[in-house]
Amino acid sequence: MLHLSALYRYPLKSGKGEALQQVSLDRLGVDGDRRWMLVDEATGRFLTQRAVATMSQLSALWNAQGGLTLSAPGHSTIDISLPGGDAELRGVTIFSDSLRVPDAGDEAGAWVSEFIGKPTRLVQIPLDRARTTQSGYGKDDDQVAFADGFPLLLIGQASLQDLSQRVGRPLEMQRFRPNLVIEGSDAFAEDGWKRIRIGDVEFRVVKPCSRCILTTIDPQTGQRSEDREPLATLQKYRAQADGAMFGQNLVNDGNGRLEVGMPVTVLE
Known part of the structure; x- marks a missing residue:
């Protein structure tokens, strides 16, 4: 069964993240993110x-x-x-x-x-x-705080495991800076989702996330990997016209509360 296995908030853009057990959502995503x-x-x-x-x-x-x-x-x-x-x-x-x-x-x-x-x-x-989200995706009145383009980022745990196996070493989820981590799905199943529900909140899956050099920074030490991993591997098997994709950007339709362990339903 699909469930929410981890929640993260990043109060300061590009600062360390907070792992949470529960959190409220406002119209800009995770409260305080x-x-x-x-x-x-x-x-x-x-x-x-x-x-x-x-x-x-x-x-x-x-x-x-x-x-x-x-x-x-x-x-x-x-x-x-x-x-x-x-x-x-x-x-x-x-x-x-x-x-x-x-x-x-x-x-x-x-x-x-x-x-x-x-x-x-x-x-x-x-x-x-608040800013409006990246043009061409979602609705014209979708808004975002200081996140790159959209309020929320979701990654499947199996997707990280797949990438780690290809790179040849375990990778920390934190280096990809998601808000929501989902367990119970196949690797990259999230690529095919259009709408999901967690608790009482529905989310639109609006755009895959193009990854940058930030993913090569070890979140524990702040050091960049000399082999450019995991970005180098992502560019080999997850490349699209806009870059190497890993994770999906979401917009929440309505406020609510999330808690680790909640079931996740794919609506579309």
């Missing part, structure tokens, strides 16, 4: 592990008030409050999207600048400033 982001102070351009691999060592824990706790090896821990209505708005760019979002303030900016090693700001995205 990728609602915070680091940007270059001068340009407002977003920062990720693609360019700053050490971000894999940056722990970011979300709290129920929407705030954030940041910590990293060799750095003090800092608690950051959710920006208020009078917070400075900063112009930021994420891929082709430009928007203005609340800045977390100078104390937070000093902390993240020290960690990154250059002037950096921490920003947060409220629900009313």
